[in-house]
Amino acid sequence: MHHPSGAPDDDSDALFGLDALGPEPAETGQRPSFRISAAARRLLPVREIYAEPAAAASPRGRQISARFPDARMTTVDSHWRIPGLHGNEGNVDRWVRVKGETLVLGEKKTLTTRPNGRSADWIAPGASNGCAMACAYCYVPRRKGYANPITVFTNIDRIIAHVGRHVARQGRKPEPNQCDPEAWVYDIGENGDCSVDALICDNTADLVNAFRQWPTAKASFATKFVNPDLLALDPRGRTRVRFSVMPGDDARLLDVRTSPVAERIGAAADFLDAGYEVHFNLSPVVLRPGWQDAWTELLTHLDDVLPRRVKEQAAAEVIMLTHNQDLHEVNLGWHPRAEDVLWRPDLQQAKRSENGALNVRYRNQVKAEAVQTLRTLIDHHAPWLRVRYAF
Ligand code: SF4
Numbered sequence: 001m002h003h004p005s006g007a008p009d010d011d012s013d014a015l016f017g018l019d020a021l022g023p024e025p026a027e028t029g030q031r032p033s034f035r036i037s038a039a040a041r042r043l044l045p046v047r048e049i050y051a052e053p054a055a056a057a058s059p060r061g062r063q064i065s066a067r068f069p070d071a072r073m074t075t076v077d078s079h080w081r082i083p084g085l086h087g088n089e090g091n092v093d094r095w096v097r098v099k100g101e102t103l104v105l106g107e108k109k110t111l112t113t114r115p116n117g118r119s120a121d122w123i124a125p126g127a128s129n130g131c132a133m134a135c136a137y138c139y140v141p142r143r144k145g146y147a148n149p150i151t152v153f154t155n156i157d158r159i160i161a162h163v164g165r166h167v168a169r170q171g172r173k174p175e176p177n178q179c180d181p182e183a184w185v186y187d188i189g190e191n192g193d194c195s196v197d198a199l200i201c202d203n204t205a206d207l208v209n210a211f212r213q214w215p216t217a218k219a220s221f222a223t224k225f226v227n228p229d230l231l232a233l234d235p236r237g238r239t240r241v242r243f244s245v246m247p248g249d250d251a252r253l254l255d256v257r258t259s260p261v262a263e264r265i266g267a268a269a270d271f272l273d274a275g276y277e278v279h280f281n282l283s284p285v286v287l288r289p290g291w292q293d294a295w296t297e298l299l300t301h302l303d304d305v306l307p308r309r310v311k312e313q314a315a316a317e318v319i320m321l322t323h324n325q326d327l328h329e330v331n332l333g334w335h336p337r338a339e340d341v342l343w344r345p346d347l348q349q350a351k352r353s354e355n356g357a358l359n360v361r362y363r364n365q366v367k368a369e370a371v372q373t374l375r376t377l378i379d380h381h382a383p384w385l386r387v388r389y390a391f
Contacts, residue, residue: 031231031232033229034199034227034229035198035199035229040199042100043132043133043199043225044100044132044200045101046071046100046101046102046103047070047071047072047101047102048074048103049064049065049071049073049102049103049104049105050074050076050079050102050104051065051075051105051106052076052078052079052105052107053075055079055105055106055107055153055154056073056075056105058107058154058155059154060152060155060201060202060203061105061154063201063202064103064105064154064200064201067200067201068103071103076104079107079151082104085098085102085104085149095134095330095334096256096257096334098149099130099131099132099150100257101149102149103149103150103151103200104130104151105152106153107153107154108125108126108155110125111125111159112125113186116187117177117179118179118317118389118391119179119187119317119389120186120220121173121179121180121184121185121186122166122184122186122187123187123190124163124166124186124187124188124219125163126188126190126192127152127153127194127197127203127204127207128153128189128191128194129151129153129191129192130148130150130151130192131148131150131192131193131196132199132257133193133196133224133258134256135254135255135258136254136335136338136339136342137284137321137322137323137327137338137342139322139324139327150192150197150200152197152200152201152203156202156203156207160207163210164214167184167186167214167217170184170216170217173216178389179388180218182216183216183217183218183238184217184218185217185220186211186217186218186219187221188204188221189221189223193221193222193224194221194223195221195223195225195226195230196223196227199229205230205233207219207239208230208235208238209233211238212235212236212238214238217238218237218238218239218240218277219238219240220241220242220279221239221240221241222242222243222281223241223244223264224243224244224264225258225259226259226263226264226267228267228270230276231274232274234275235274235275237275237277239275240276240277240278240279241271241276241277241278242279242280242317243265243267243268243278243279243280243281244264244280244283245261245264245265245280245281245298245302246283246284246285246298247261247291247294247295247298248260248261250286250288250341253337254338254342256335261298265301265302265306266305268280268310268314269307269309269310272309279315279316279317279388280302280314280316280385281319282317282318282319283317284319284321284322285318285319285321285370285374286341287320287321287344287366287370288344291370295374295377296377296381299377299380299381299385300381300382302382303382311384311385314384315385315387315388316385316387316388317388317390317391318371318374320361320362320367320370320371320390320391321342321361322359322360322361323342323348323361324357324360325357325358325359326357343360345360347363348361348362349361349363349364371390374390375387375390
């Protein structure tokens with residue numbers, strides 16, 4: 001974990017994080033569980049759990065509450081719109097802190113798998129929603145009014161059964177595409193970070209194990225957090241981890257509470273050796289003075305430190321920054337320096353979405369040129385890195 005200068009101080013959570021976790025059941029693997037470490041406690045010093053009654057009573061819900069015995073448990077009718085938690089007002093000051101101190105337990109009611117075609121063939125229903133990290137550009141909190149701690153869905157068995165039926169219905173993938181030459185790829189972490197979820201409970205492990213049995217499918221998730229506990233799983237090539245990377249200076253400013261980029265890159269070989277496929281998300285690409293040099297340095301670093309076996313199977317998604325006016329205003333309240341680089345009306349164009357939100361992205365011409373520049377930089381400095389798509 002790192003604490004960027006200029007970003008909100010989230011060190012203070014260490015003060016009351018020390019006793020936040022209960023005893024861990026006996027571990028079976030050789031390495032001690034990371035989720036009981038001081039670093040995990042700093043990221044997730046859970047003090048407060050809001051739970052739907054059925055979620056609290058479920059085996060997964062009980063597993064989670066047993067891990068945080070000192071947390072105060074409050075029953076809620078629905079995991080959405082919890083008064084005093086969700087919503088913008090009054091929470092901006094505590095936004096980052098709420099993310100680590102609060103968990104919500106709910107049941108995922110609507111199980112749908114949506115076609116995607118870009119990052120993955122399909123978006124599976126996620127086993128969580130929300131994140132304990134606080135990337136300044138993150139779109140995940142928008143739907144919950146920005147104060148957005150992790151909601152864990154405890155009905156993981158139903159989620160997995162749903163995905164299993166979907167996989168069975170598809171049969172074999174008829175032809176290769178950029179998502180994967182053979183397998184149907186299912187994104188399992190659209191609205192959160194599966195590596196962080198694995199600090200809380202076994203939902204991520206259950207999904208990784210499930211995909212191991214499905215030879216026509218592959219799980220995929222993007223992450224900004226290195227959780228060594230995932231190395232103890234046995235994915236047998238059926239889970240793709242996409243480590244998100246960006247230049248270190250940008251990450252220190254924008255990727256609040258995440259693992260440092262060099263640590264994510266440094267973990268790639270370990271994840272490959274543990275049986276994961278390892279890809280990279282070059283995202284978001286933030287256009288600011290000097291971005292070309294910064295990305296050159298990052299690509300050179302990837303080329304220098306990654307072993308050949310990682311390079312041979314690696315591929316990348318390139319995703320240009322999108323932003324949002326409401327998020328811009330929230331960020332001005334807690335992390336204004338991030339907005340110096342994220343909010344660039346001179347380079348961006350706005351588009352009102354169906355729900356009325358004003359989303360911004362780089363103007364077509366600016367974006368096309370930047371994508372071309374980045375592709376050229378990749379060709380020069382990391383020619384082994386196949387770009388699956390750039391958007
Ligand atoms: S790690 Fe991902 S989900 Fe979490 S705050 Fe950052 S961008 Fe959002």
